[in-house]
Ligand code: HEM
């Protein structure tokens with residue numbers, strides 16, 4: 358069942374993370390980290406900061422993203438438990454960072470999905486930078502055409518690097534592409550928030566920690582390809598200097614949203630993007646975190662109907678929701694906590 362979230366790491370200085378204990382190793386047949394929606398976690402698994410199988414507990418993930426890439430504790434807890442609630446197995450406390458697998462153990466009955474991070478719509482969403490939309494059949498493999506678009510935008514707007522200006526263009530272009538081609542394009546909560554955050558992450562976490570000044574936020578395109586395509590850190594890679602948490606992510610995210618504003622919404626047929634009025638409302642009143650929290654609480658309740666959740670399952674869900682809320686309340690002190698499965 359669920360366990361309390363691990364705490365923040367003590368030392369957040371830059372340090373060698375592609376070290377002798379964490380070499381990149383290619384995939385074995387049963388390891389499912391290969392085709393995965395998240396280049397960050399996939400890279401950590403390829404280097405053994407996470408189990409190389411690609412199956413881990415949320416606690417292991419929270420610690421690995423801090424140790425391996427210096428992701429801030431608050432954002433690590435927020436996205437890990439959000440993902441765990443909809444994609445993980447609460448009974449065994451295991452989550453697949455890729456596709457559904459027996460390695461996460463005996464699962465609770467349907468409607469629980471326990472499908473891993475690649476599952477569409479509960480967390481994974483459309484207009485990813487280097488992965489296609491689920492509508493076109495593959496939401497998780499590295500896509501060369503899309504990566505080339507990232508390269509082009511970086512050349513045109515980032516002086517040959519992926520920086521925040523390039524990120525703004527990539528993010529906007531992918532949204533426009535999905536509007537123009539995907540009849541089922543969905544771009545509201547939760548995807549609206551994660552899409553912008555994920556465009557910031559490569560700048561925050563894939564740049565060598567020995568870089569200083571502006572160079573600390575400029576990602577070399579060969580290094581980018583290594584992470585996105587091969588889940589591989591460059592030789593001698595040092596994690597960033599100091600944790601990059603929720604506040605910094607929020608700043609980057611706001612920059613990207615404002616650079617080319619697109620309201621939250623969805624397609625009603627190709628090219629017909631309709632604003633999600635309900636979400637826009639929350640958004641204009643300064644939402645983000647609280648709306649995101651509500652989404653995941655409601656999604657959980659849908660997957661694990663409250664009357665049916667008993668015993669270990671109920672305890673685990675209550676614990677994982679409580680862990681998730683730890684991060685929510687650091688960002689939004691007015692967001693009310695919810696206890697559909699009772700208190701832990
Ligand atoms: C994408 C989960 C940490 C970088 C994703 C997606 C999921 C996910 C579900 C797919 C969303 C989509 O594009 O449709 C998680 C979880 C994490 C985590 C649960 C736990 C802390 C990280 C870290 C990085 C990272 C540490 C470091 C850079 C990215 C990037 C994408 C992504 C860049 C977008 C890929 C693209 O658009 O092509 N992540 N992630 N993630 N993740 Fe993670």
Ligand code: MG
Nearest residue numbers: 481482483485
């Ligand atoms: Mg996606």
